[in-house]
Amino acid sequence: MTSHEALIFVSAWFAVFLILGQSVAIVLMGAGIAGMFAMMGTRLFDGLLAADIVGAASSYSLSIISLYLLMAQFLLRGRVVEDLFRVGYRLAGKRRFPLGAATIVSGGMLGAVSGSGAATSAALAVMAGPQLQQVGYTKRFAVSLAAVSGSLAAIIPPSLIMIFYGSLTLVPVGHLFIGSMIPGLLCILCYIGCLWVFGETKPGAAPAESEADAELPTSAVAAFIFVVVLMFVIFGGIYGGVFTAGEAGGLGAFTALVGMAALRRIGLRDIFDSLVDSVKVTSMLMIIVIGAQAFGRFLSLSRAPRELLAAVEPLLAQPTVLVALMLLAFFIGGLLLESAAVMVLLIPIILPVLEAAQVDLLWFGVMACFMISLGLLTPPVGLATYAACAAVRHPVGPIFRTTGLFALVAAVVVSLIMVEFPGVVTWLPSQIQ
Amino acid sequence: QNLMISASLPQVHMWVGQSLDPFADKLEERTDLTFTRFYAGELVGVGRGLDALQGGTVDIVSPLLAPYIPGAFPLTDISQLPVYGTDSAQITRAFQKLMDSDVELKDGKTFYEYEIEPKGIVAWGLGASGPYAINTVSKEITSPADFQGLPLRAGAALQTMTLENLGVNPVTMPAAQAYEALSRKTIEGILLSVADWKSYSMTELLKYSIEGVALGHWESYAAISKSAWDGLSEEQQKAMDEVAREVALENAEFIQKQYLEVRAAAEAAGTTFVQASDLPQELQDHIAEASVATWKQWIETMEADGHPARKAAQLWAELVQEEGGELPPGVAEYLAD
Amino acid sequence: MLRRSYDALGKFEWGLAALGGGLCLLAILALTVLTVFGRYVLHTDLIPGAFNMIESVLFPVMVFWGLPLAHREATFPRLEILDPWMQGALGKLIAGLVLLIEVCVYAIVAWYCARYAIKSFDTARAVQIGTGTWPAWPVAMMAPVAFGLMLVEAVRLCLRDFRAALGRGA
Numbered sequence A: 001m002t003s004h005e006a007l008i009f010v011s012a013w014f015a016v017f018l019i020l021g022q023s024v025a026i027v028l029m030g031a032g033i034a035g036m037f038a039m040m041g042t043r044l045f046d047g048l049l050a051a052d053i054v055g056a057a058s059s060y061s062l063s064i065i066s067l068y069l070l071m072a073q074f075l076l077r078g079r080v081v082e083d084l085f086r087v088g089y090r091l092a093g094k095r096r097f098p099l100g101a102a103t104i105v106s107g108g109m110l111g112a113v114s115g116s117g118a119a120t121s122a123a124l125a126v127m128a129g130p131q132l133q134q135v136g137y138t139k140r141f142a143v144s145l146a147a148v149s150g151s152l153a154a155i156i157p158p159s160l161i162m163i164f165y166g167s168l169t170l171v172p173v174g175h176l177f178i179g180s181m182i183p184g185l186l187c188i189l190c191y192i193g194c195l196w197v198f199g200e201t202k203p204g205a206a207p208a209e210s211e212a213d214a215e216l217p218t219s220a221v222a223a224f225i226f227v228v229v230l231m232f233v234i235f236g237g238i239y240g241g242v243f244t245a246g247e248a249g250g251l252g253a254f255t256a257l258v259g260m261a262a263l264r265r266i267g268l269r270d271i272f273d274s275l276v277d278s279v280k281v282t283s284m285l286m287i288i289v290i291g292a293q294a295f296g297r298f299l300s301l302s303r304a305p306r307e308l309l310a311a312v313e314p315l316l317a318q319p320t321v322l323v324a325l326m327l328l329a330f331f332i333g334g335l336l337l338e339s340a341a342v343m344v345l346l347i348p349i350i351l352p353v354l355e356a357a358q359v360d361l362l363w364f365g366v367m368a369c370f371m372i373s374l375g376l377l378t379p380p381v382g383l384a385t386y387a388a389c390a391a392v393r394h395p396v397g398p399i400f401r402t403t404g405l406f407a408l409v410a411a412v413v414v415s416l417i418m419v420e421f422p423g424v425v426t427w428l429p430s431q432i433q
Numbered sequence B: 001q002n003l004m005i006s007a008s009l010p011q012v013h014m015w016v017g018q019s020l021d022p023f024a025d026k027l028e029e030r031t032d033l034t035f036t037r038f039y040a041g042e043l044v045g046v047g048r049g050l051d052a053l054q055g056g057t058v059d060i061v062s063p064l065l066a067p068y069i070p071g072a073f074p075l076t077d078i079s080q081l082p083v084y085g086t087d088s089a090q091i092t093r094a095f096q097k098l099m100d101s102d103v104e105l106k107d108g109k110t111f112y113e114y115e116i117e118p119k120g121i122v123a124w125g126l127g128a129s130g131p132y133a134i135n136t137v138s139k140e141i142t143s144p145a146d147f148q149g150l151p152l153r154a155g156a157a158l159q160t161m162t163l164e165n166l167g168v169n170p171v172t173m174p175a176a177q178a179y180e181a182l183s184r185k186t187i188e189g190i191l192l193s194v195a196d197w198k199s200y201s202m203t204e205l206l207k208y209s210i211e212g213v214a215l216g217h218w219e220s221y222a223a224i225s226k227s228a229w230d231g232l233s234e235e236q237q238k239a240m241d242e243v244a245r246e247v248a249l250e251n252a253e254f255i256q257k258q259y260l261e262v263r264a265a266a267e268a269a270g271t272t273f274v275q276a277s278d279l280p281q282e283l284q285d286h287i288a289e290a291s292v293a294t295w296k297q298w299i300e301t302m303e304a305d306g307h308p309a310r311k312a313a314q315l316w317a318e319l320v321q322e323e324g325g326e327l328p329p330g331v332a333e334y335l336a337d
Numbered sequence C: 001m002l003r004r005s006y007d008a009l010g011k012f013e014w015g016l017a018a019l020g021g022g023l024c025l026l027a028i029l030a031l032t033v034l035t036v037f038g039r040y041v042l043h044t045d046l047i048p049g050a051f052n053m054i055e056s057v058l059f060p061v062m063v064f065w066g067l068p069l070a071h072r073e074a075t076f077p078r079l080e081i082l083d084p085w086m087q088g089a090l091g092k093l094i095a096g097l098v099l100l101i102e103v104c105v106y107a108i109v110a111w112y113c114a115r116y117a118i119k120s121f122d123t124a125r126a127v128q129i130g131t132g133t134w135p136a137w138p139v140a141m142m143a144p145v146a147f148g149l150m151l152v153e154a155v156r157l158c159l160r161d162f163r164a165a166l167g168r169g170a
C-alpha cells in the first residue's frame, strides 16, 4: 500500500472502531499496527513494537502523574471536598448566587490540589447539589454546576494533561503549572459570570436570603487550612525554584498522606485503596500513551506530519490563524476523546508546525490544555458531566446542555483573552526563580 | 535503491545535521542510492537503534548511540576513559584506527570482530565529541578538597566512575532538567564538552572550566544492518565506506570549530578556562590518581565480565598517543604491568 | 472449573496491581521525598540513580502490573454512544467482532513483547542505574505478562458476546 492509501485505510479503521466502542487506547494501537502492516508487512514489529511499548512506559516525566493522582486520592478519601464546600456554604449563607459562586470556588480550590476533574464533580454533585436546590436552583442546574465546578480540577494547575504536554514537548511542567494559574482564575470568573447569566431557578422558588444555620465544625476549618497549606507547598515550591514539578507531586502526596493521617481522616485501608486506585488510573492513562506510540510510528512512517507542515506552509506567516485552527482541533478532540488521548495524538502531528511557525510552546500548551479540559463538560464524552450525573442518578442529556454552554463560553472568552494578551500566560512563569 | 535511515536525535544535533545528512547527501550524489530519512526519533527512539537494525525496522541508524544501549557495546565505552590533551579530531582518528585494527583481543577476534560483527551490523565510528570537561557555575576548584561532595551532573556510567574517584557527588538527572538545576544551584556543575554548551544554552551560565583533561569523549556509530549491506553492490559498499569515514573526519572538524566559537563567546561572557597543567601540583596529582583508578576499575570490571578490556585499553592507549594525546600519569605504568 | 480458574486469575491480577503496583508507587513516593530531603537537609544525593530507578524500573513495572486489573474492571475510556443500539443479537455480534480485533491486537503485542523480553535476556541487555547497570529483562518480561493477561480477559468477553449473539447464555 502507498502511504496515502494506508492513511485512508487507517483513518477508516480509527473511525469505525472508535464509534463501535472499542477503547481509545486499543483503537490507537490497532490502527497503528494495521497501518504499519499495510505499509511494511511485519518488518517493523520486531524492532519497533515491543521496544516502543517498554520505552513508552519507561518515562520519568509521566511517572509524576501517579504521584499527583495519589495526592488527590488521599484528599478525596479524607473527605476534603466536602469540607471545602462546607466552608464555602458557611460563608455564602443561604443566598442563592453566592452559594452557586462558592461551589465554583471550592471546585477551583480543590482543583489546585488535584489533577483531574471527574471525581471532584461526583463528590460535589452529592454534597453541593441538595444545598443548591434548597436555595432555589433546579436540580438540573445544580448537577450541572457541580460538574462544571469539579471540572476545574483539570484547568486549575496541577493538571495531568499539562504533564502529558510537558513530556511530549519538553516544556518544563512547572512552567506550565505556573502559566496556567491566571487563565485558571479567569476561567473561574467566567463560570461565575455564566452562573449569573444562565442561573436556572425553580418557578416560584422564594429567594431565601438568610445566613446558613449549620454550625461549622472545626474539622472542616482544619481541612480548609490544610488545603491552603498544601497549595502553598506545591506552588510555592515550584515558583520559588525549590523543587521540580515532579518533586512537588511527591512532596504533595507525602504531605497529604501525613496530614490526612494526622487529622485521623484516613486509615491504613484508605491508604491502601488510594494506592490501588492511583495505580489503576495511571495504567489506564499509560495504555493510551502506549497505543498512541504505535499510532504515532505509523504516522511518521506515512510522513503525514511533514505533509501537514507542507500544507500549512502558506499559513506560517499568520501564526494567529494557525494557532486558532490548532486550538479548534484540540477543542474538537476534547469533545470526542479522553484528554490524554487528544494530547498524545495531536502533539506529535502539530509539533513540527508549531516549531516552524515559532509559536511559544509554553503559551500554546497552556491554551491547548485549557481547550482539551473543557471536553470534560461537553457531549458526547464529558467525563465530569457523566461522573456528576452518575453520582446522583440523573440523566445526562439535559445536563450536557448547561455544561456544554459553560464550556463554550469559557472556550471563547478565556482563549480570546489568552490570544490577545499572551502575558496572562507567560508573565508568571518568567518570574520563576 | 532506497534505504530507510533513522536518527534518534533532531537535525540540529551535530551527529545528525553535520553527520547523517552529509552522509546521505554525498551517497545520493555519488551513487544511485536514495534515502528515506527519519529524524528526532520519529521512527526509532534513543536507545532502540540496535533493535531496529536487527529487527529490520530500518536499514541504517546514525547515530547508533552505543552508550544508551547499556550492556550491548561493552568495549565502546573505552572512549570515555580519561585522557589528557585530546581533541575531537584526534579521538575520531584513534577510534577509526581502533575499529580497523587487526590486533587480536580475544579468541582471535579484533575489536571490530568482537564488538560489531556479532550484532549483525556493519558500522563506522562517528566524529567523536569534544573532550568532556568539568564545568562549574561558581565554585573554582583549586584543591582536591574542592571536589569533595561537589554535586555535579554526570553523564555516562564510566564518566560517573571518574567523578566518584575525584570525590565528586555525581548526580544523575535528565539532561532537560540540567539547565534548571544549574541555574538554581541544585547542582554546582556539569560534565559536558565545551562545544556542547551552546546547545544546552549554558554559555552564560557556566563560569569555570578545566581544560586539557578529558573525562573521555563521547563516541557512537553509524551502522547499517548486515542484510541491507549484503544487498548493496560492491561499488555502493565501497562508496559508503569512504563516505562514512570522510564524514566522520569532517564532523570532527566542525566540532572543533564549534568548540572555538563557544569558548570565545564564553570567555567574553566572563568564563574562566583553566589549563589542567596550571593547576596546583596537589590537584594535578589528585586528578591523575582518580584517572588511573578509573582505567583500573573499568578494566577490572570488564575483565570480570569476560571482556578483553585490558588488551583493548592497551591498544586504545597506544592509538591515542599516536594521535598526539597523552595518558594520565600512571596509566602507562599500570597497563605495562 | 473454568469459572474457578478465571476467579483465581482475577485474584492474581488484583494482587499484581494492589500489592505489586501499590508497592512500586510507594517506592516512587519514598525515593522522591528522600531525594529532596537529601538535597536540602543532608546536602547529598541520598539515593544515587533514584531517577533511573523510577524511570526504568519502578514506573514501568507499576504500569504493567496495573494494566490487567484496569482492563478487567473496564476502566479504559471509550465512546459509548452506540451502546444503546448494541443490545440485540446483531449488536452482540458486532461487539464480538470488535472484541475479536482487540484479541488480535493483544495477541500480536504479547507475542512481540515476549520475543523482545527473551532477546533482552539472551543479549544481556541492561538499564543504567546511577553508575551501575541492572539487567533489563525483568522489566521487559512484565509487558508480555500484562498483555497476556489482557488477552485472556478479551477472549472471555469475546466468547461471551458471540454466545449472546447466538442466543445461548444471553
Ligand code: NA
Pocket (backbone or CB within 6 Å): A110, A111, A112, A113, A114, A115, A116, A152, A153, A154, A155, A156, A157, A158, A159
Ligand atoms: Na488541578
Ligand code: NA
Pocket (backbone or CB within 6 Å): A334, A335, A336, A337, A374, A375, A376, A377, A378, A379, A380, A381, A382, A383
Ligand atoms: Na467531551
